[in-house]
Amino acid sequence: MQGTVANYDPVSRSGDLLTDDGLRMRFGADTLAEHIRHLRLGQRVHIDADHHGVTGIRLW
DSSP states (O other): OEEEEEEEETTTTEEEEEETTSOEEEEOGGGBOTTOOOOOTTOEEEEEEETTEEEEEEOO
16 A cells, blocks of 8 residues: 655654555554655655554655
8 A cells, every 4th residue: 555654753763654545544663664764744655554554664
């Protein structure tokens, strides 16, 4: 699934995403791909998720 960064805290490396379906999803630092050092508001990302929430975030 794809989405947009809605909120990001660079200190905790966590924030919120807004999916293309309009769903707001919270993510933690453990979901970011290793190569991601920073996210900016409005940045497009690829989201991996299961029924528990976000499991991975990748840039494309």
